Amino acid sequence: MIIPERQWETSRLTARPPLESDAEIVFEEYACDPLVTRYMTWQPHRSIGDTLVYLRRCEQVWKDGSAYPWSLWLKETGDLAGFVEIRVGSTSVNVGYALVSRHWRKGLMTEALTAVIELCFSQSSIFRVWATCDIDNIASAKVLEKVGMVKEGVLRRWLVHPNLSDKPRDAYCYSIVR
Numbered sequence: 001m002i003i004p005e006r007q008w009e010t011s012r013l014t015a016r017p018p019l020e021s022d023a024e025i026v027f028e029e030y031a032c033d034p035l036v037t038r039y040m041t042w043q044p045h046r047s048i049g050d051t052l053v054y055l056r057r058c059e060q061v062w063k064d065g066s067a068y069p070w071s072l073w074l075k076e077t078g079d080l081a082g083f084v085e086i087r088v089g090s091t092s093v094n095v096g097y098a099l100v101s102r103h104w105r106k107g108l109m110t111e112a113l114t115a116v117i118e119l120c121f122s123q124s125s126i127f128r129v130w131a132t133c134d135i136d137n138i139a140s141a142k143v144l145e146k147v148g149m150v151k152e153g154v155l156r157r158w159l160v161h162p163n164l165s166d167k168p169r170d171a172y173c174y175s176i177v178r
């Protein structure tokens with residue numbers, strides 16, 4: 001079990017735990033956007049109330065150690081860039097992530113995930129970092145390949161992505177090991 005750093009940075013991003021006080025910007029820039037949620041397991045938020053529930057959960061999971069989410073912020077402008085989250089097992093870490101859509105295709109998630117993988121492997125107990133993505137989520141699959149992950153196969157009927165179907169869909173499983 002690891003307890004990761006609360007704050008870290010890359011050349012263009014700073015990362016810190018999400019806070020309830022971020023609700024307005026998170027709702028407006030990110031959580032209400034159907035482009036962002038298309039391949040996620042949740043539907044676009046309809047009100048700041050939905051976003052507050054999400055942010056309270058972020059604070060709770062940091063306390064109980066079931067997951068460690070970070071909000072990502074652009075150093076240059078202070079804009080919200082997105083989120084990345086790790087769920088820690090005894091020897092492996094599962095990672096999830098999403099960016100504000102106007103910050104897509106600038107290499108930001110490749111940059112953030114590279115730092116997250118380094119942070120995970122700096123813990124001697126962690127040997128595997130892995131992620132899944134819907135088989136149609138080309139952007140996500142490309143990011144995982146760019147950070148050095150290897151496609152292990154297809155997890156059939158893995159997860160419901162409610163913005164696409166109410167039935168579980170196939171997903172790719174990617175990992176990097178040491």
Ligand SMILES: CC(C)(COP(=O)(O)OP(=O)(O)OC[C@H]1O[C@@H](n2cnc3c(N)ncnc32)[C@H](O)[C@@H]1OP(=O)(O)O)[C@@H](O)C(=O)NCCC(=O)NCCS
Pocket residue numbers: 035036037039040097098099100103104105106107108109110111132133134137138139140142143146
């Ligand atoms: C997936 C996501 C995080 C990618 O982040 P990003 O910062 O835009 O990705 P990067 O800029 O680091 O791009 C990495 C590679 O993917 C490619 N790529 C990015 N978006 C793409 C798209 N829509 N179609 C095809 N390729 C794409 C980039 O061109 C780049 O490859 P290249 O360097 O060879 O050109 C972003 O699209 C996103 O937030 N999507 C919505 C949420 C989501 O699906 N999260 C993942 C759930 S598993």
